[in-house]
Amino acid sequence: MAFLELQNVSVSFSGFLAVDQVSLTVDKGETRVIIGPNGAGKTTIIDMITGKTAPTSGKVLLGGADISGRNPHEIAGKYKVGRKFQGPNLFDYLTVYENIEVALAGHSSILKTFLYRKNRAISDEIKTILDQINLYGKRDVVSTSLSHGERQWLEMGMVIAQKPQLITLDEPTAGMTADETYKTGEMIKTMMKDKTVIVVEHDIDFVEQIAETVSVLHQGKVLAEGSFAEVKRNPKVVQVYLKDDDEAVA
Amino acid sequence: MLKEVKTVGWDKTIDILLLLFLVSFPLMTSLFRVEMMSKCIIYIVFALSLDILWGKAGLMNLGQAMFFGLGGYVLALSYATRDGVPAFMSGFGVTEVPWFMQILHNTPVAVLLGMLIPGLVAGLLGYFIFTSKVKGVFFNIITLSLASLIELFFTNQQKYTGGANGISGLPPLTIGEEPLSVLEHYYVMLAVGLLVYLFCRWLTNSRFGMILRSVRENESRLQFLGFNPAAFKLSIFVISGMIAGLAGMMYIPIGSFVSPTNIGVGFSTAVLVWLAVGGRGNLTGAMIGAFLVTWLESLLSEHFENVWLLILGAAMLAVVMFFPKGLVGTLLDWQYCRRVDRQLGDVSCDDGLGLMDGELATAKGKV
Numbered sequence: 001m002a003f004l005e006l007q008n009v010s011v012s013f014s015g016f017l018a019v020d021q022v023s024l025t026v027d028k029g030e031t032r033v034i035i036g037p038n039g040a041g042k043t044t045i046i047d048m049i050t051g052k053t054a055p056t057s058g059k060v061l062l063g064g065a066d067i068s069g070r071n072p073h074e075i076a077g078k079y080k081v082g083r084k085f086q087g088p089n090l091f092d093y094l095t096v097y098e099n100i101e102v103a104l105a106g107h108s109s110i111l112k113t114f115l116y117r118k119n120r121a122i123s124d125e126i127k128t129i130l131d132q133i134n135l136y137g138k139r140d141v142v143s144t145s146l147s148h149g150e151r152q153w154l155e156m157g158m159v160i161a162q163k164p165q166l167i168t169l170d171e172p173t174a175g176m177t178a179d180e181t182y183k184t185g186e187m188i189k190t191m192m193k194d195k196t197v198i199v200v201e202h203d204i205d206f207v208e209q210i211a212e213t214v215s216v217l218h219q220g221k222v223l224a225e226g227s228f229a230e231v232k233r234n235p236k237v238v239q240v241y242l243k244d245d246d247e248a249v250a
Numbered sequence: 251m252l253k254e255v256k257t258v259g260w261d262k263t264i265d266i267l268l269l270l271f272l273v274s275f276p277l278m279t280s281l282f283r284v285e286m287m288s289k290c291i292i293y294i295v296f297a298l299s300l301d302i303l304w305g306k307a308g309l310m311n312l313g314q315a316m317f318f319g320l321g322g323y324v325l326a327l328s329y330a331t332r333d334g335v336p337a338f339m340s341g342f343g344v345t346e347v348p349w350f351m352q353i354l355h356n357t358p359v360a361v362l363l364g365m366l367i368p369g370l371v372a373g374l375l376g377y378f379i380f381t382s383k384v385k386g387v388f389f390n391i392i393t394l395s396l397a398s399l400i401e402l403f404f405t406n407q408q409k410y411t412g413g414a415n416g417i418s419g420l421p422p423l424t425i426g427e428e429p430l431s432v433l434e435h436y437y438v439m440l441a442v443g444l445l446v447y448l449f450c451r452w453l454t455n456s457r458f459g460m461i462l463r464s465v466r467e468n469e470s471r472l473q474f475l476g477f478n479p480a481a482f483k484l485s486i487f488v489i490s491g492m493i494a495g496l497a498g499m500m501y502i503p504i505g506s507f508v509s510p511t512n513i514g515v516g517f518s519t520a521v522l523v524w525l526a527v528g529g530r531g532n533l534t535g536a537m538i539g540a541f542l543v544t545w546l547e548s549l550l551s552e553h554f555e556n557v558w559l560l561i562l563g564a565a566m567l568a569v570v571m572f573f574p575k576g577l578v579g580t581l582l583d584w585q586y587c588r589r590v591d592r593q594l595g596d597v598s599c600d601d602g603l604g605l606m607d608g609e610l611a612t613a614k615g616k617v
Contacts, residue, residue, distance in 0.1 A: 050474060077476030085474075091467040094460070102464050107457060108476040110485055116457035141590055162475055 002061075003028040003196050004049070004166060009058030009068070010220075011044050018044045020220035021058070031188070031197045033207050033228075036217035037240060042200040043086060045217070046168045049198070050083045051075040062166065077108050082164030086171045086200075088151035090143045096154060097139040100126050103158035126161070132191055133157040149180040153187070160191055167192055169199045173206050185209040216240070260585055261534035261578060265447070268537060272440055281432045285504065288436045290544050291443045292500045297524045297540035298450050298533055299493035304522075305530030306454055307486045308466030312390050313397025314494055314521050317368035319513020321495030323404065324367055326417045326508040327351050328360035338412040348410070364499040365492045372491030373484065380480040380487075385469075394515065401514030416509025423503045430503075439500055446493060450533050453489070462486055463531075527569050529576025538578050 002025035011019040019041040026032045034042050047053035048060055054069035061067070062079050075081050091099050104125070107116045130136040133153040138146065143154060152172060159167055172188070173181040181203060188197065188210050201207050207214065207228060214231045216224040224234045231237055272291065276284045300314045330336045331347045332355055339347075354360040379392060404411045411417070422429045423438065430438065453459055461482055464472050469479045502508060511517060521540075528539020546565070550558035573580040 052474075071478075072473040073476055073478045076474050083474045085471075089468065089471050091464045091471065093467055094463060098460060098463075101457075102460060102472075103475050105476070110458065110481055113458040113461055113482075114456060145590070158475070 002026065003030075003063060004198070005059075005061040006045070006048070007059045007061065009045075009048060009055040009060060011041075011048065011053055012056050017220050019048070019055075022217075022220070022222055024215060024222065026196060026198060028196055029194055031192070031199065031210055031212045033199045033201055033211040033214045034217055035201060035204075035207060035214060035231075036223070039219075040217040041220040042217055043170055046083065046170050046198070046200060049075075049166070049168055050081055073108075076162070076164075080105075080163065080165040082159040082162040082167045084152075084155050084159050084167075084169045084172055086174060088148070088155045090151060090155055090158075092144045093142050095140050095142055096130070096135050096146070097126065099143055099154055100129055100157050100161050103161040105161065105163035129157045129160055132160070132187065149176050152176060152180075152184070156184075156187060156191070165196065167195050167197045169197065169201075171200055171202065173201065173203055181206050182209070259532075260581060261532045264534050264538065264578065268534075268541070269444065272443075276433055276436060284436050285432050286545075286548055288432075288439050288504045289501075290541055291436075291439045292497055292504065293521075293524070293540040293544045294537045295443050295446050295500065296494060296497040297521055297528075297536040298446055299490050299497060300521050301525060301530055301533055301536035302450055302454060302462075302493075303486055303490035304525065305532070305536065306459060306466065307462040307483060309483060309487065310390050310393075310522075311487075311490070311518075312394035312522070313400075313515070313518050314393075314490075315513055315515075315517035316397050316400045317372060317491040317494035318498040318501075318517065319400070319404070319508070319510075320368040320371060321364040321498030322501055322508040322512050323411065323417075323498075324354065324364040324495075325360055325499040325502045326420055327410075328354035328357065329420045329502070330417050331355070336412075336417075338415070338417065339409060342409040344409060351410075361499060365495045368495030368498070369488045369492040372488045376484040376487035380483045383480075394518075397513075397515050397518050401510050404513055405510045412509075414510060416507055416512075418507035418509075420502055420506045420508070422506070435504060439504070442496070442500060446496065447533065447537070450493075454533065458482070458485075523566060525576070527566060527576055529573075529579025529582070532578060532582060535576045535578035539576060542577075 004024075004026040006022055006024040008021050008023055009019060010017065010021055022041070022045065024045070034045065036042055044053060048055050048068070049062075051067070051070050051072035051074070059066055059068050062081065065079065067075055067079055067081075070079075076083070091102060094102065101118075101122075104122065107113060127136060130139055133156060135146075135150060135154060135157065138150070143151060146154060152174075156169075156172065159169075169188070173184050176184060185206055188199070199210065211228045214226065214228050215222055216231055216234075216237050218240050223240060224231050224237050226234075272287070275287055296314075296318055299317070300311065303314075304310045328351075331339075331351045335344055335347055354363065375396065379389060384392060405414050407413075423435060424430065454462070461472070461477060464477075465479050465482055472479050498508075498512065501512070520543075524539035524543050525536050526539070527543055528537065529535030543562075543566075546562060547558075550561055554561060569577065575583060
């Protein structure tokens with residue numbers, strides 16, 4: 001049963017077709033990786049799922065409900081979709097602890113922010129998350145003084161704190177060292193085990209580490225879909241990536 | 251445990267010292283000074299109203315005085331029209347107090363409206379500003395022009411507001427039969443000020459306060475966590491407007507008059523300066539800034555009749571140049587850096603990660 005379904009969605013930015021008639025279904029509990037050359041429309045697809053961009057045509061269905069064109073805060077709050085941005089997107093001068101605390105699910109209406117009391121259960125929950133992302137020792141530090149990799153992890157922790165049904169990760173390993181990238185992959189596998197996860201990624205080793213299914217996007221269209229091994233063998237995919245390299249050389 | 255690591259910041263200590271000073275102040279000095287200090291307390295309340303808006307939520311309102319003035323005018327009109335048509339109205343041929351002023355004759359109603367009307371105005375403005383996603387410098391420009399607009403409006407409506415002269419000769423507070431003495435006034439103001447302070451502390455320490463700081467830091471990120479930033483901005487705008495209105499009302503029995511200078515651009519700028527001097531985002535800075543600047547203003551104008559403005563200006567420039575985050579803000583940053591250094595040797599405060607030149611603890615609000 002498809003949990004997330006993109007039905008023939010297209011997005012055009014003043015005439016430029018960023019996403020062209022894409023249909024995509026993701027099952028509940030699946031980890032799906034979307035790869036593709038620069039400008040293939042990967043981030044735009046995440047934007048549509050999280051409400052940042054409305055599809056020009058087509059529909060986005062989540063658990064059967066049409067969420068296309070709804071507000072980001074509604075999609076995040078009501079439909080429980082979490083998003084990790086490309087390049088860490090944090091609350092800079094809040095502490096690590098506060099960043100997680102802000103993200104905690106279920107306390108986001110104005111009334112609830114007044115009724116909120118930090119009890120034992122909540123501090124335990126925050127501690128668990130901070131332990132998972134290896135940042136408990138730095139909880140009182142403002143997030144700007146973390147390293148780039150730590151900032152990426154902090155944002156992953158925020159997404160977990162949101163308790164989403166669907167997690168979207170936009171290049172979670174961008175700018176990380178090989179070691180950090182590997183750790184991140186393990187984090188995704190353990191922390192997001194039973195969640196539906198969509199990952200946009202470039203790093204092929206990392207894709208191999210986490211992917212269950214891979215969709216390849218090229219010029220706004222789905223080029224291929226399947227397991228990592230299948231996609232890797234697909235001649236069309238090889239051609240696209242090779243051609244890209246040629247252009248890069250030229 | 252987290253509780254053990256969090257030491258009490260110096261801001262709380264300064265707050266307590268300030269309170270002790272204000273409580274014992276009348277024992278040390280003349281009634282003239284006590285009356286001066288009463289005004290200072292009102293300015294402190296006014297500064298707090300802007301700090302929860304600008305310091306916490308990052309909404310720099312360049313027209314904060316419009317709420318102060320609205321509160322002031324409501325209470326002033328309530329007093330002025332109680333014994334029939336006042337002189338500034340009858341001069342324009344008004345023979346009867348208009349209905350909307352008659353309802354102000356009941357003091358509790360007037361006091362309530364003195365907060366509700368600024369709150370309502372803030373709500374209306376905020377609704378249009380925040381739902382249309384006006385941000386940053388455009389918000390500043392809109393608020394600035396609104397302040398000058400409302401100043402012009404109150405100057406021109408001479409028939410009802412006394413025009414540029416304002417409304418004068420307003421009575422002191424009366425509880426029971428006798429009007430309050432200067433000393434009693436002082437302590438009433440201090441009590442109200444303390445309540446407002448406690449409210450602001452509670453508000454900013456609550457989760458609501460934390461979300462406000464998140465709005466200031468990264469409003470768009472907040473949406474993807476399920477928050478509606480516009481609703482939070484609107485709420486704090488209304489709360490801030492109501493507190494400013496309260497401060498405006500407190501001013502009436504002490505100042506005994508209100509005029510367009512209390513509602514316009516000049517006074518709005520003054521409160522910005524207080525926050526710049528003291529530091530924003532931690533309530534202490536706003537209070538210290540308001541206290542120091544207004545007190546210095548009075549003292550300097552007494553002793554240096556001709557050049558006091560020059561001296562004051564130079565002092566402010568010095569603060570802004572050497573302590574860009576304000577006096578209290580700089581102190582808190584320094585304290586935060588020392589604590590971080592102590593806790594984790596590897597994160598030094600001047601390791602080029604932008605801790606020193608960033609906004610840091612001032613922006614963080616609590617250390």
